[in-house]
Each structure stands twice: as C-alpha cells, then as structure tokens.
Amino acid sequence: MGLGCLKMVINQNIKLNIDEKYFSSVLSDDEIKFLEDTEFVKELKTEINSIESCLNKIPNFTDIVLIGFGGSSLGTKAIYDSLKNLYELKKIIFIDNLDDEIFYQSIAEIDKNKALFLFVSKSGNTYEVISLLNHMLKEGFKKDRFHFITQPIPSQLEKFGIKNNIAITNVNENLGGRYSVLSISTFLPLELIGCDWYKIKESALNFYNSEKENSFKICSSLINFYMNNYQNGKNISCFMPYTSRLSSFSEWIMQLFGESLGKKNLGGYPVALTPINYLGPKDQHSQLQLVLDGPPDKTMTFFRVNKNEGLNKYSNIEQRATAQALNEVNVPYIEIELDELDESSLGIIFIIYEIVVSVIGLKLGVNPFDQPAVELIKKKIK
Known part of the structure; x- marks a missing residue:
C-alpha cells in the first residue's frame, strides 16, 4: 500500500x-444503472413484510438445524458466527455437507422431536438437500418439524412440501443464492434466533443510498x-x-x-x-x-x-x-x-x-x- x-x-x-x-x-452512469437493475439491489430496496406470517407457520422448538449448501447457508452462518457471542442468540446447527459422522455428531444432543429443521434451497432441487431430506425421513424424523425455504415454482422440495402439508417460505426466484444474504432466506433464521436482522438490512440500504449519491x-x-x-x-x-x-x-x-x-x-x-x-x-x-x-x-x-x-x-x-x-x-x-x-x-x-x-x-x-x-x-x- x-x-x-x-x-x-x-x-x-x-x-x-x-x-x-x-x-x-x-x-460510470452505465455501471450505476447496471447496479440499479441487479436483483440483489432490488431485493435490498424491497420491504420484507412476510416474516410475521412465516413465524405463524413454525411450531415451537428447542433447537434449530439449518440444512443448506453454498449461498443457502454461508451468509446466515457468517452473520451467526459474527454475532453469537455478542448477544444471547439461540443456537443454530448448520448441516452443510454430506457426511454421516458429522451429521450425527451435530444432532447428537438435540431432541429431534422438538427441534426445527430448516431446509434451504433456492432451486428446490439441490441434490445434497434432497438427499438429506430423504435420509432423515428414512431415519424417522417427523415431517411436522420441517420448514422449507425455496422459490415458488415447481421443484422437488416444493412438491414434497405441498403434498405433505409442510410450511414453505418463498424466496425471490431471480435472486442467486450467493447474493441472497440480505434477503428473507437469511432473515427468517435470524429472526428465529433473536437477531435484529432489520439493523443489518437497514445499514446496508443506507450505505447503498449514500454511495449512490456519491x-x-x-x-x-x-x-x-x-x-x-x-x-x-x-x-x-x-x-x-x-x-x-x-x-x-x-x-x-x-x-x-x-x-x-x-x-x-x-x-x-x-x-x-x-x-x-x-x-x-x-x-x-x-x-x-x-x-x-x-x-x-x-x-x-x-x-x-x-x-x-x-x-x-x-x-x-x-x-x-x-x-x-x-x-x-x-x-x-x-x-x-x-x-x-x-x-x-x-x-x-x-x-x-x-x-x-x-x-x-x-x-x-x-x-x-x-x-x-x-x-x-x-x-x-x-
């Protein structure tokens, strides 16, 4: 430097x-227009009013297990790991790999009949997420402890959820997973653990608007x-x-x-x-x-x-x-x-x-x- x-x-x-x-x-003006047209900026500017209705579909729980890969979990985990020792946040267990030993070690101390299992997949067809879903069903996990976070178009996850009366939180189908950290797919889990996600969204939007002015x-x-x-x-x-x-x-x-x-x-x-x-x-x-x-x-x-x-x-x-x-x-x-x-x-x-x-x-x-x-x-x- x-x-x-x-x-x-x-x-x-x-x-x-x-x-x-x-x-x-x-x-340049063209680059600013490019940014204004990106889906992550549009999402940032959109008010999130559906959190409350999502919460009404979620049963009481003792623990949260988030099952997601790549952008479906990395942003949430980044925020959680940054803030978990700053506040008394509820614990999230992240399942982000196909590994028998790690899977069972991760859930060893929870009551699977009282935990909430969040399956996060923007496409609804993520191979690893579907594989874990099928494995957990065979292992006797109850479907009424499941909640799906996915886009509102036909997919394996969406079809299974509708067929089995599993609550689904819809995400923006045009927003890529790695750009979804400032969206409901992250904010819903944060709301469930007591994290003030609105401050995150608000500071990001305020910074964006300030930067745009300059x-x-x-x-x-x-x-x-x-x-x-x-x-x-x-x-x-x-x-x-x-x-x-x-x-x-x-x-x-x-x-x-x-x-x-x-x-x-x-x-x-x-x-x-x-x-x-x-x-x-x-x-x-x-x-x-x-x-x-x-x-x-x-x-x-x-x-x-x-x-x-x-x-x-x-x-x-x-x-x-x-x-x-x-x-x-x-x-x-x-x-x-x-x-x-x-x-x-x-x-x-x-x-x-x-x-x-x-x-x-x-x-x-x-x-x-x-x-x-x-x-x-x-x-x-x-």
Missing part, C-alpha cells in the same frame, strides 16, 4: 485504509484495487480477518468471488480473481511465507476489529506487523477497520462486496450472477 495511504471513512465505525492511487474515480466512490476505490492489480498479474485475492468471528464471512467472500468471477468471458477466455481465505494470526505460521516470498501474484485484504483489550491487542499488533512486512516486499494490500463488529457493520461489508464483485464481473465481461460450469456437475449426478 505504501506511503500514499488514505484512510477513507465508510461510516462512523468502519474505515478503509487504501493507497490513494486507487481513490481516483467513480462508477457515485460509489468507496466501492470504486475497492474495484480499482482488485482490477488494477489483476491487470498487473495479481490474480489471487487473499482475505485475512484477524478475528475468528469473521472466519465464516471470509468463506462467504470466497464463494462470491469464485462463483461470480471464475468463468469464461464474452470472448471465451477464462478469467478469475481467485479467492483464498486466511485467518490471522494463525495462518501467519502456515501461509504467509507463500504470500511474502512466493510468486508475486497476490493481493491481501485485511479485516481488523479495533478492540485492544486482552488477547485482541496482541492480534492487532500482529496484523499491523504483517501489513508492514507486505509493504516491504511490495504485496498490495488494503485494510478494513471495524470499530464494532455488529449488525450495522455487517450489513455494510456485505453490500460493499456484492457491489464490488458484480461490477468487477461487468468489467471482466462475465455474468457475475450465473454458474454455468457448476451446472455441468449437476447434470452428471445420477
């Missing part, structure tokens, strides 16, 4: 440290950082929070970057900003040798919570030292500082990266909202 560092104020609790050379432009100057600087370095051969984007509370957020970013940008462009040429997820300071002892001394093909994005009590003080000392080391060997980096890791800051960093990744996709000549190669795998599954 170097001596030209600027500290940009995102809001009163969030700062962006970035080289001033990236802070020189705004989004032609997206903050997001544009981040887009410039990733794009300029990509064009200079740095096509690997490393993300390194220095708090375990943001570890799942980094997993969400990995999907957003990987699935949105890793594909062939309009000319048929494969492009990508390959995301890598680190966790500081732990991964200083396993991966920073590669970043500091390996091929010069990487950028680094740090996330730091400015809490200097207890062990956090030492973690932040290490983050600053790592940034200085990267600067010394000319690895480009930015720092996103959070004074508070709460609902407001989460809403903002989620919408920032949805904006940044979608506009990068536009600039790369790819559709940031599809995943055509993943569909190939689905066709191969018998």
